[in-house]
Amino acid sequence: MGHKASSESKFRGPQFDESFRRQFEELLKWRRDVRSFRCDPIDAGLLEHLICLASLAPSVGYSQPWRFVLVESAECRESIRKNFEHCNREALNLYSGKKARLYASLKLAGLRDAPVQLAIFLTQNTHHGSELGRVTMPETLEYSAVLAVHSLWLAARTYGLGLGWVSILEPVEVKRGLNIPDDWKLIAYLCIGYPKQDNSSPELLYRGWEETLPITQMIVKR
């Protein structure tokens, strides 16, 4: 890419070199939304380490509003699987013809195979951060929890782990099934495990569901 990092800051933290940047770009390119997992377990220490890395994410007013729910019991997992299957059937009804056949052929969750299922919730009524930065844009609290999901996703991939974000779920039912406090909001339900295969391209792209938008269409000047 040839762009050089600046080297004149006054109090300098770690600087990253071209080799790191190249690998970091590979990480962004090969991060995938994984739906097919091997059944190998994940070391509990590694999982906790990944959660610690996720909690280094930025949060508005340093509110740290993310909460991690490890879903381990067969009963809870069954409630999620039923929830997904119901919502997925309903979603299929939105499509017809070729698109419906394509939708039906997509594997949209790895709930049967993934060794780890982790739900990320937002604690909505937190006073941590004393509301700084979220008076005019209260949604930034929610966004903070999303940033933690992304940190976890990338960190997992550096260990060869895949993550799949399942959003075809009725959030109220997820909370009921997992017995979650009233003021928590579901942000993401994640399947985590070693992927059956790696891929540099999103499945929805190579299966023909959607195309990549040209970057020029996304940039506007004012």
Place this chain on the structure above:
Amino acid sequence: MGHKASSESKFRGPQFDESFRRQFEELLKWRRDVRSFRCDPIDAGLLEHLICLASLAPSVGYSQPWRFVLVESAECRESIRKNFEHCNREALNLYSGKKARLYASLKLAGLRDAPVQLAIFLTQNTHHGSELGRVTMPETLEYSAVLAVHSLWLAARTYGLGLGWVSILEPVEVKRGLNIPDDWKLIAYLCIGYPKQDNSSPELLYRGWEETLPITQMIVKR
């Protein structure tokens, strides 16, 4: 950390080693919400490269709903600065005593110094992705744009660039000031430039605004 990446996948993409993981963790630890920038310009090619990396972020149904608005004109920048100053004065009124003095002493935006100002919007009515994955959780469209902001943030830091997310803004006024289409929603207003200094710790932590939550308080099992 001592955790080993698995090495038995069938179709394997790039694997990351311990040295990369160590540096990646440094990146997460030294990413900061920067408010003090040097005035050195950012190479236009580098900026476009960062936007390309941001657009590698995950998006629900491969919807790619992020739009990048480069705010360059003096008039637009002035509207943002006024917006921020108004909202910041209002926010200060929420605090009293020691907390108010601390709030008033914090520098919460780098709108005067940062060479680049970039607003990220969500295009709300996009049919890209054909609604896949967002029927029961429509907020995942918004979350996708948030993931792009985070990708941009980390990528910028690998080049020694700092990014500051300004959320003390009235979003309706931002849209009016920048002449933004009706169906776009403001996700984040970003200042980008070379930071005056690096820091491994959030300013709101070392200035005593908020403390770090223990990780044990954030993990629940079900």
